Amino acid sequence: MFGSHLSIAGGMYKAVLEAERLGFDTVQVFTKNQQQWRVPPLSEESRARWQNECRRLGFDQVVSHDSYLINLASPDPDLRKKSIELFTEELVRCHLLGIPYLVTHPGAHMGQRDDPACESEGCQRVAEALDLILGQYPDHRTIVCLEITAGQGSGLGYRLEHLSSIIKQNRHSDRLGVCLDTAHLFAAGYDFRGNIQYKHLLRQIDTTVGLERVRVWHLNDSQKPLGSRVDRHDHIGLGMIGEEGFKPMIRDKRWRDTPKILETPKLKHPDGRDWDSINLERLKSLIK
Ligand SMILES: [Zn+2]
Ligand SMILES: [Zn+2]
Structure with missing residues (x-):
């Protein structure tokens, strides 16, 4: 199941229509302007149009990505408070829109980059924040998917162990999943090119977060080399x-029904075609 991260400019449902036009089976969106702390209310009309279009196309595995402003690992009390408030809004919006995955x-x-103590404290702060947020809405079904990261700066999540540590410390771990981004995995130093390397990665996933936790993939190639952390x-x-x-990853049947989302640059190819269509075609050609 392939999708793309698409714009909600002009209405949330526009992203679904664009996904249909480009030939995808699912879509990823920001449910609000991701560069703003302010959250405008979600109108009944916007919600209904979104749900109608998703229903018409059978899009039941759609994905939301949270705002990049959010930092649930922050030691700063003000930023933490704002992050918890905004992430709560993100979760509520997913619930209202019927979105099953929030990445x-x-x-x-x-703190100090790569310092194990700073990292473990950071993971603990994320787990506690998610406990607080998820605990408020026991009836919500949206799965929060922790994304593997490239590990820039003091960013957490560039080791599968960070994700498993957050999951293990959380009281609502049945509502937590994992999103694997191929560009991030690669930049973080996980090589999956070739069957042997790919099988090795599967074993690493299984012994940390568990294969069944992986609910979403982000499919991006990487401009930067293996382990570059960029x-x-x-x-x-x-x-x-x-x-x-x-x-090896694309041909692995276990991911057939898992949303696999492109987050590659949009724009148009010089030949006039959409890059998303070209990338989708390329992915499909790899399955054969
Ligand atoms: Zn991603
Ligand atoms: Zn990225």
Whole structure:
């Protein structure tokens, strides 16, 4: 199941229509302007149009990505408070819109880079914040998916162990999942190019978060080399992962019904085609 992160400019339902036009089976959206702390109310009309379009197309595995402003790992009390409030809004919006997955970056601990104590304290703060948020809404069914990150700066989540530590410390772990971004995995040092390397990654996933936790993939090639810890997305096949590098993962039937979302640069190819269509075509060609 392939999708793309698409714009909600002009109405949330516009992202669904654009996904249909481009030939995707699902979509990822921000449910609000992701650069603003302010959250405008979600109108009944906006919600109804979104749900109607999703229903018409059978899009039941849609994904929301939270705002990049949110940092649930922050040691700063003000930023933590604002982050918890905004993430709560994000979760409520997903619930109202019937979105089953909310992807979030674990956040940055803001201390010494790669310091194990700072990292474990950061993971603890994320787990506690999510406990607080999820505990308020026992009836919500949206799964919060912690995304693997490239590990820039003091960012957490560039090790699968960070994600499993957050999950293990959380009282609502049945409502937590994992999102694996291929560009982030690669930049973080996880190589999955070739069957042997890919199988090794599967074992690492299984012994940390567990394979069944992986609910969403982000499919991006990486402009930066393996282990560079720098997050730069590239078109499928044009980066350092390359078409061959994607094959074992794309051909693995266990992910057939898992949303696999493109977050590659949009724009148009010089030949006038949409890059999203070209990337989708490339991915489908790798399955054969
Ligand atoms: Zn991603
Ligand atoms: Zn990224």
